[in-house]
Amino acid sequence: MTTNSPASSSDGGSQGFALLDVRIQRWIWSEGWTALRDAQEKAIPALIDADRDVIIAAPTAAGKTEAAFFPILTHMLRHEPHIGSVLYISPLKALINDQWGRLTGLCDSLDIPVVAWHGDVAVSRKHKFLKDGRGVLLITPESLEALFVRRGTALPGLMSKLRYVVVDELHAFIGSERGKQLQSLMCRLERTVDRRLPRVGLSATLGDMGLAAQFLRPDKPNLVDLIVAGSGGQELKILIKGYVEKPARAEGLPEIRDPEVEDLVPGSTLEVAEHLYKVLRGSNNLVFPNSRRQVELYSDLLRRRCEQQGVPNEFWAHHGSLSKDFREDAERALKDGSKPATAICTTTLELGIDIGAVKSISQIGPPPSIASLRQRLGRSGRRKGEPAILRGYCIEPELGPKSGLSDSIREGLVQTIAMVRLLLRGWFEPPSVGGLHCSTLIQQILSVIAERGGAMAGELWALLVKGGPFEGLDRTDFVSLLRHMGDKQLLTQDSSGLLLHGELGEKLVNRYEFYAAFASDDEFRLLCEGKTLGSLPVSHPLLPDQRVIFAGRRWRVLDVDSENKVVMVTPDRGGAPPAFDGGGAVVHDVVRQEMRAVLAESTPVPFLDQSAAALLAEARDYYRRTNLHTSQVFQWGHEAVLVTWLGDAVNDALVMLLATMGLRANNEGVALAVPGVSTDRLLDAVARVGEMTDLDPVRILAEAKNILREKWDWAMPEELLRKSFASLNLELNEARRFAAGLSHLIG
Missing domain, CATH: 3.40.50.300 (P-loop containing nucleotide triphosphate hydrolases)
Structure with missing residues (x-):
């Protein structure tokens, strides 16, 4: 196995190779490898002593699995080959099956068992690990959750010789409910074995290594070793x-x-x-x-x-x-x-x-x-x-007299160009490590109670919140959450103060679906006068009188039934809807700013075909003719348009803030559109947003209808639901700062 990056020969010139157990060296020779990869050379000295946390970021097929396991297995062979264990956590069952095949050949030669653990694996194979608790256990967060719930009392013994926790595809977890569940499970594992466990993150795509380190080890991110392998100069x-x-x-x-x-x-x-x-x-x-x-x-x-x-x-x-x-x-x-x-x-x-x-x-x-x-x-x-x-x-779309801003600037094409240009520069969206994630906190509270057969409120606070994975929550909100869970019959309390599962809580925890922290992607049904128009994912918070685009038409929202995932609409008389709706993805500020740069330039983009180049030329011509390089607010028919060139978290926050001023804005990508108002009215509202001192999400999201996004949101007190949603989806401070910065337009 070779690499375009510089690497040393496995015959003795490699410092990393020399540190490996001789049996692993022999296996590498038997596989015909002539060199270690860049990631492997760097990871071996960092991981071999099991004394630190490490993130290995390297391109796909750069040998990250071996980079982690060569030194990990060497450590086990030298210290406790017959009793030690490693926990490998993967986001996908299919990836576990792949890694089982990949590691089995190596580990068989070392007499170290490799056990895949998920719903499709035979019970007999799982029992083999439960019997002696040694080897490499490949598992998903959901199956690890099930171990805590079903075998909580046995876990201290089962995990007593655990030496490493390896998280594959680290980027796939960061910023999600599933990622918060994983953080909580890793924290609970360390409480179970009563010591810190070295955490190893593997990833091909990480936009900000510092934020990735903060995710992997929240209390000591500065002590995480960061290994970034070279790309090898691939064409x-x-x-x-x-x-x-x-x-x-x-x-x-x-x-x-x-x-x-x-x-x-x-x-x-x-x-x-x-x-x-x-x-x-x-x-x-x-x-x-x-x-x-x-x-x-x-x-x-x-x-x-x-x-x-x-x-x-x-x-x-x-x-x-x-x-x-x-x-x-x-x-x-x-x-x-x-x-x-x-x-x-x-x-x-x-x-x-x-x-x-x-x-x-x-x-x-x-x-x-x-x-x-x-x-x-x-x-x-x-x-x-x-x-x-x-x-x-x-x-x-083909342009016509009624074509709006999104179509006229060829938003889909320009966004694609901007993303490719940023990719070539090596920029990627930074992972999101903030957010309250209260939905997953509810699941973890129920899980800890199942693991321990009950828990005191103070124990839950100390384990999960104070210095734990949910430390952004204050004590008042935590107490409110526990009380609300009691009202929902998820919890009950005995005379000693011990929290137990309530009637509904017991039913839900005993279901297979409990172990997943995330909800499956839901779509909202659109109803017009009782007739179903179809369904679509709704990625932005909705307010009554806002508009949605569906089946090539605009519709005005009459009401939203979040519980049943239904949006009642009526036809809207607005102009032609933009053909590009962003595909439901959340776009970052840097991407939108790069889109503006693409439009402002006149130099050709080298990777476009003739037709794409002609479409870009039309967009650039429109950008110049309409003075979009200087003009941010203008009238478009019966709409006032505010061009922000900002990402969706800021735009959605602006929509919510403008709603407190009585305006129903719509996030349409690079701009917000406000029907039925003049630019003067819009600018006045923006000025007042810029002067706001109270950004309390409880008040700002009072009318938002579809904020039940995560699996356990229904079990949250209303005020905490709004706080949690805002912390995960809105940039309220950035929105206010943007509004304040438009004072030169307001005069």
Whole structure:
């Protein structure tokens, strides 16, 4: 195994190699390795003494697993080969299965068991680990949660010889409810064994290593060793193709008898599918549309194209709603190697599941984030001498007299360009480590009570909040939360003050679904006069009289039923809706500012095809003609528009703050639109926002309707729900600062 980065030979020139146990050295020789990778050389001296926390950040296929386990296994062999254990925590069962196969060959030669533990693993294999508690245990956070709940009293003995905790795909946890659950579980593990355990984070994509260290070891982030391996100077080829939206073939024609799917989808979608078919056939690739619905559509079009041409199908769908069998069929097709295969997929194939090397990555529409794009791109060009290839496909609307700002600046295309440029500069979104995460706190309270057979309120405060993973919560809110959980029959208290599961709490904890801290992605049904229009994910907080865009039309919100996930709407008479709605992803400030820079420049963007270059030229011309480089507020028909060039967390906060001034603004990407008001009225409201001294989210979110986002939000007191939501989704201080900075426009 070789690398483009400088590395030392395994025959004695390598300092890291010389530190390894001789049996591991022998295994490396037997595998035909001629050198250790950059990450492995750096990680061996850092990890071999089990005396510190370490994060290893390296590109996909850079040998991060071996970088961690070579020194970890060496330590175990030297100190306690027959009783020591390692906990490897992964976000995916499929990744655990991969790592089991990857580690078993090495560990078998060392007489160290490797045990995969998740719902698909036979009970007999799990009992083997429970019997002696030694070896490498591969587990998901949910299965570790189940161990605490079901075997709490046995855990001190089972984990007594635990020496390391390894977290794979660290970036996939940071900032999420699942990540907060993982932090809590690691904290509880250390309380269980009564000592600090070295924590090892592995990741290919980390935007800010300092924030990643803060996630891995919140109380001592400055003591985490950071290992960043070189990229090896891999060649990267990029092409972004632009398309103008075209209607479906059947549109405007007399009714077609038995229409085919090709008659019903937009012509531009067919053009993208045709190009994919042309360039991807005969090789292994990954295609990332921005929704499961689009995955199914493109998979169907490409499969049908194979049938029409009379050739074997090469295209496979892969997303979280498919059964395990369907997903594994796609994974096997990619990994097989004897026949070409392309997966049309969601983030399910973004993480490190071993599917072999792929030739190229295709991204339809802007990626969810730059970090996500980098992770996807790491799948391509893994064979020596092959470049990584990225193809982007951007479909932009045909412009007309009623086209708004988003369409006129070609927002989808410009966002894609900005993200690629930032990727090439090495910038990625910093991980989010703040937020109260009260939904997961509720789950952890119930879990600790199950583990211990009951707990005092003070014990829960000391374990979970004071100096623990939920330390952002104050004591008053914690007491309020416990009381509300009692009102909801999740908790009850005996005469001694011991907290126990209430009637509902006991039922929920005994269900399999309890172990996951996160809720499955829900979509809201749209109803108009009792008729269901369809469903869509809603990523921004909604207020009555706000607008949503669906099925190419604007709708005004009448009411929101958060519990039943229903939005009641009525048709809105506003102008044409923007074709680009951001794909539901939360866009960072830096991306929007780079979009502004793309539009302000006149130099060509080298990775665009002719059509995309022409679309960008139109957008730049509009930017100059409308003075968007200096003008931030203008009238657009019956709307006042405020151009912020800021990310969604700030824009959504501005929407909420303007609502306290009586305005119903809509976050439309680079700008906010406020229907039915003048620019003077908008500027007056912005001025008052800039002067606000009270940013209490309880008051600001008083009218927000769809803030029940996380799994246990329903069990929270209303005031704490608003605080938790704001801490995770809104940048209220940045929004006020932006408003205050517009004083030059207000005069």
